[in-house]
Amino acid sequence: MTITTLLAGRAVHGGARKKIVYPYSDSSSRFLQYARDLSINPYERINDLSEFRSELLAAASAFRTRLSAGQNGILATVAQETGSPIHYHIEDMRTSQNFLDKLSYLEKLLPKKYISDPKGNVLLILSANEPVIVTTILVFSSLFAGNTVFVKPSAKTPAYGYFFVKELGKFPFLKQRIHYLLTDKKETGRLIKTKSFDFVLSFGSRATSKKLAILCAQSEVEFLQESEGNDWVYIDKTCGSLDEISKMIVESFTRHNGQMCNSVRGVMVHPSLYDELVERLKNRISDLSIASPQLLDSRIGALILGTSARAKALTEDAVQRAENIWNFSINENVLTPTLILNPDDDALIISESVFAPILWVKKVKNYFEALSFYHKKNKHGLGFSIFSGDENVSTYLANRIQAGRININKYPLRNGLWDPLGGVRLSGYGGPGYWVEKLSNRKYVKR
Structure with missing residues (x-):
């Protein structure tokens, strides 16, 4: 044809x-x-x-x-x-x-x-x-x-x-x-x-x-x-259920192989929650089926042609700049869901938008540090998600994050059918x- x-x-x-x-x-x-x-x-x-x-x-x-x-x-x-x-x-x-x-x-x-x-x-x-x-x-x-x-x-x-x-x-x-x-x-x-x-x-x-x-x-x-966006998540000590949050995050960086403009790319989390969150993320990722996109139970298939080389390059750069890279492997266009754990500030993947199921997770002391890091490293402006039980924190960040959409204690990718969409800055x-x-x-x- x-x-x-x-x-x-x-x-x-x-x-x-x-x-x-x-x-x-x-x-x-x-x-x-x-x-x-x-x-x-x-x-x-x-x-x-x-x-x-x-x-x-x-x-x-x-x-x-x-x-x-x-x-x-x-x-x-x-x-x-x-x-x-x-x-x-x-x-x-x-x-x-x-x-x-x-x-x-x-x-x-x-x-x-x-x-x-x-x-x-x-x-x-x-x-x-x-x-x-x-x-x-x-x-x-x-x-x-x-x-x-x-x-x-x-x-x-x-x-x-x-x-x-x-x-x-x-x-x-x-x-x-x-x-x-x-x-x-x-x-x-x-x-x-x-x-x-x-x-x-x-x-x-x-x-x-x-x-x-x-x-x-x-x-x-x-x-x-x-x-494209470079959407991040901030999680503080008052966030609520880490089990539910980890479920939302994994789905939000692996859906469509992480090749959505508003896929989650990075997570900033309070140090006291870091270890538990990472463990829960690993457990949920381990349950994902990596198989032919034709199979109904498959959740990870293959990257769109021409996108795997950039994903590989950004991950390899992070190898030198992170405490650990978990679960990374690539076979032609099939890339496994990968966690980049506690990368330093100079890791390219923090500033660049990677169209792949790759997520970095980084410790931040509080929302002031999170906001400062965002302004320093993120030039995109599609979306940002906040998980906090403190209304003052959510309001403070929502008023200062430069993005087209702010999700507060909401699933990052679940847009309503009639929700307005669009970004600012590079997005x-x-x-x-x-x-x-x-x-x-x-x-x-x-x-």
């Missing part, structure tokens, strides 16, 4: 063909074909947005039915492409279906004191991880805002986006509103330079988004990035917001 660009439901052939390689099994009969010299029509405004949204709600319901009917094959392919266990994709599918069931709620998320206008032609540059939930929520939010959407997936995980656009393109009113782009850097750059898009939203790496930001600025095309622009709002322009009318 060859996956191609889809413009208005029509397959566009031509350009280089590339084999899709699965990170766990390394075998695939699938190819993708990059398109060249594409012609993108200018944005056409929807005449009656209310009517369009009514049709979109009906389409979402019908698409949900198709999604349910074909989910076994879809999820198996997604697990193969990402290397992430199918267990997590099943959960993502359920969340996506719940979102589709409640799509009309997006209307309530739009600001009431402004008129919300479409951005126009929107290019969504998606990351390789979590394709089901990210594609579903972003595309429907963008369509609900009245945009024409161009979905550009990661070349490593293209299948779900292709299925998604192909199915939605079967609805006549959406045929000209949703497209699927497989383009290389050169063609993507050409399309941006020629103003084929009015807005570019990138979920790529920080390095990729930096290049895109410069290109969009030069081309006078609006750009927004949502980049994004402006902090959390609703996608339907970020994908709209505001208009203020004064009479």
